[in-house]
Amino acid sequence: MGAIDVRFLTPGDIGLLRDIDRSEQLEVEYTVESGSLVSSKTSMYVPPWDPSGSGDHSVSHLIAFCSPHLDQGAQLLGAFDEEAIVGMALVEPSLHPGLGWLALLHVSNGRRRGGVGQTLWNAAASIAHDSGANALYVSATPTGSAVQFYLKQGCQLAGPDEIVEELFALEPDDVHLVCDLSSTQPGNDGRLS
Numbered sequence: 001m002g003a004i005d006v007r008f009l010t011p012g013d014i015g016l017l018r019d020i021d022r023s024e025q026l027e028v029e030y031t032v033e034s035g036s037l038v039s040s041k042t043s044m045y046v047p048p049w050d051p052s053g054s055g056d057h058s059v060s061h062l063i064a065f066c067s068p069h070l071d072q073g074a075q076l077l078g079a080f081d082e083e084a085i086v087g088m089a090l091v092e093p094s095l096h097p098g099l100g101w102l103a104l105l106h107v108s109n110g111r112r113r114g115g116v117g118q119t120l121w122n123a124a125a126s127i128a129h130d131s132g133a134n135a136l137y138v139s140a141t142p143t144g145s146a147v148q149f150y151l152k153q154g155c156q157l158a159g160p161d162e163i164v165e166e167l168f169a170l171e172p173d174d175v176h177l178v179c180d181l182s183s184t185q186p187g188n189d190g191r192l193s
């Protein structure tokens with residue numbers, strides 16, 4: 001894999017999500033119990049998005065989720081290996097005063113564990129920080145890969161006074177995390193172009 005180039009995308013590029021293979025064999029899942037993360041083994045296959053239907057796991061459903069946020073100023077990012085898209089992120093820089101929200105992060109199956117997610121995270125955190133956020137919120141899919149990735153970025157479980165109620169109501173089984181951005185350096189290695 002060559003150097004990953006993270007590019008600003010326009011709302012009209014949202015259909016590039018079709019080119020991301022979200023499939024994953026899950027081996028670990030998390031729950032939050034009494035304010036602590038608890039891991040357990042699982043064995044579940046997450047199939048690729050349905051390219052043509054309109055159900056919960058379809059591309060059109062995902063686009064419908066993203067569209068209002070894009071209308072409100074969320075920034076879509078694409079990670080490219082030459083001209084091939086290998087990951088996408090959506091960041092709302094100012095969900096609440098001082099708080100950004102990483103609304104979406106996906107790296108294609110077959111391109112994971114090569115630093116693509118890290119590069120997209122760095123870019124998203126930099127955008128939020130530059131917009132005045134001192135923290136970035138994530139409602140993480142409770143899978144081993146997602147939770148361990150976010151913990152590696154410095155995220156911590158959102159405390160009772162940090163939970164964003166509207167996001168918790170949407171995804172109560174997610175792991176709600178928050179990352180302190182106060183040490184984030186603007187223009188870090190997200191390589192935005």
Ligand SMILES: CC(C)(COP(=O)(O)OP(=O)(O)OC[C@H]1O[C@@H](n2cnc3c(N)ncnc32)[C@H](O)[C@@H]1OP(=O)(O)O)[C@@H](O)C(=O)NCCC(=O)NCCS
Pocket residue numbers: 022024105106107108111112113114115116117118119139140141143144145146148149150152
């Ligand atoms: C979560 C996800 C975005 C991570 O992307 P990625 O490109 O594989 O992540 P990176 O290669 O940048 O990983 C950075 C670090 O995160 C941690 N990490 C990432 N994936 C991990 C995994 N499966 N298990 C344990 N740690 C992991 C590691 O510390 C890793 O560093 P290392 O590879 O040097 O050990 C990717 O697995 C993905 O798209 N999953 C499916 C969609 C999803 O769950 N998205 C998040 C929804 S909120």
